[in-house]
Amino acid sequence: MSTSWILLIVAIIGFVGYVAGARRAMTLAGGLSSKLHSRPGYYGSFVAVWAIVPAAIILFVWLVASPAYISSSVRGSFPDEVKAQSEAEQGLALGMVGSIARGLNALTPDEVGRVSGNPVELRAALGAKGVPLAGDPQPYMVEAAGKLNAMTFGSRLAMTIVVLAVSAFGAVFAYRQIAPRFRARNRVEKVILVSLVVASSIAILTTIGIVLSMLTEATRFFTHVPAWEFFFGTVWDPRFAAAGSGGSEGQFGLIPLLLGTLYIGFVAMLFAVPIGLFAAIYMSEYASSRVRSTAKPLLEVLAGIPTIVYGFFALTTVGPFLRDISSQLNGLVTGDYANFIQAQSVLTAGFVMGIMLIPYVSSLSDDIITAVPRSLRDGSLGLGATRSETIKRVILPAALPGIVGALLMTASRAVGETMIVVLAAGVAARMQLNPFEPMTTVTVKIVNQLTGDLEFTSPQTLVAFALGITLFAITLCLNIYALYIVRKYREQYE
Structure with missing residues (x-):
């Protein structure tokens, strides 16, 4: 399932949780909002927050960590003579594997079985599907491409199950916490406060990251060229x-x-x-x-x-x-x-x-x-x-x-x-x-x-x-x- 569909389903779960939470609060209060600690919307927001926020965090972390782990695993499956090459050459090989993997997804199983053993035919078949390759694919690249597709599919399936399960569990957990004297407003406002702090910290953290990255590379430069020659040089x-x-x-x-x-x-x-x-x-x-x-x-x-x-x-x-x-x-x-x-x-x-x-x-x-x-x-x-x-x-x-x-x-x-x-x-x-x-x-x-x-x-x-x-x-x-x-x-x- 694509990320957009996952986000849409999580949003739907959150909306349903909001409506159900607000109705449950009013039902427990006998239809009188004066008996509730918070307004009914806060109870619904509490359920929606638990349905959306933890699932969104897991989805974000998964999307960041999964490609790095899969790339590392695929690169680890390369032959020893390829691993002995420079990082740039291994990067080119990994890019070729990614292109082959995208092309294999566009082929039928019969086509894959027919051309996978012939690099020339495989290149021609992928080119016909709009996936041109810079050179003839090597056998290890085809094998690595199959592994890449398998790991990507498995990761995507696991991510879908985990994120939707966490969203549903969070909604049910928050729904069962609702009670007339439950301090829903305090909980929701605390989440909002944390969100505001995180949002305001993004600019600061981004600036710090930019400065640290520039300082790191500038320090490497000054190991080659003395600082006084750089700052006071006239040529x-x-x-x-x-x-x-x-x-x-x-x-x-x-x-x-x-x-x-x-x-x-x-x-x-x-x-x-x-x-x-x-x-x-x-x-x-x-x-x-x-x-x-x-x-x-x-x-x-x-x-x-x-x-x-x-x-x-x-x-x-x-x-x-x-x-x-x-x-x-x-x-x-x-x-x-x-x-x-x-x-x-x-x-x-x-x-x-x-x-x-x-x-x-x-x-x-x-x-x-x-x-x-x-x-x-x-x-x-x-x-x-x-x-x-x-x-x-x-x-x-x-x-x-x-x-x-x-x-x-x-x-x-x-x-x-x-x-x-x-x-x-x-x-x-x-x-x-x-x-x-x-x-x-x-x-x-x-x-x-x-x-x-x-x-x-x-x-x-x-x-x-x-x-x-x-x-x-x-x-x-x-x-x-x-x-x-x-x-x-x-x-x-x-």
Whole structure:
């Protein structure tokens, strides 16, 4: 039985348990809910929880643990000469076994008996069923595929029986616990509390897992390359090594990538901050409610555009436009129509990224300016100040801590951008201050280092984790500082 059907049956058992539990509570109370400790719905929810939650936990654990156990058992059945091969080769063999197993499920028993002893015919039969194989299957692969199918079927059958039995037993157990003075509400609310704690812990645990995984791989990188050479190196030249070559030459200087990241982010903020801040001031202080209700959603549409679209916009429109404009200006001044702004440049990437960041600046700043107490505005206007003077001397100073926090959060968003930089600024790791020349960022090199046929244990690949943990530390510091400022602002003006 498929997982979807199992979940559906468990949900049905839970619904039936809910209805039966609520009715039993009312029956035991003689139809008077006032005699019950909790409302009837809590008794039904208590039965539904016992019918669904334990079964769902067992189903999840089974789905996670069973494939790993089956794969280990199938790999253990490989011949000794296959076990002596590398992990990558054994992984390829296991993938072939999985493909054969899927193909055997599509064949009839007669077809399996006819082609299982002939690798060529078996490959042709599986290809006819839409399961192409990279090579001729070996006899041990066919045998392992049969074992894989048998174990998968047995595991699925056992999982179905166990999960449905646990669901039914839980429903019956909870149903029999119901009594007029049974504290069903306390039990249900305790389950809800645990669920909320688990849900809120997922983000924390995920962050911890990401950090630990990056730290582990970054530590392996620093066993090949000294940390001081990475953090203070001025040359980025990883010299990609093909898989199996064992090459580890190259220079892994972080400084060019870090400068490119900060430079492009700085240019983006130069475009985003004035436009976004002025838009926020207009919408919060000058615009009518009708204009505001129309302009703000339209402005925030920019935040929903995928970054790859911005990248194509920069590559096909903004970059060529700036290049042609520079050529025309150079021709008018010097007579030489050579362009001094390249299509892929810091200016192109910063301009397009700034457009992307405008809704972040404007929306956050608008909320912060709107939160400034009305009494400050009225007091300033009552003393004879104009609206512009009130904005400049009262509202903006009052909202400044929150605005600074919003700008820092926007900066952390700019630091982590990848697709716009790849298409608009290139991949050249340089140390230069000319905004008309290409540069690159940390995120782009993370993508580059994990792309291609490389040894996953080579420094050329492991450096991506060192770059990742560095970028994580930078954005984390920006976010912490921003949250500190925003919290200080809230304490002062709420």
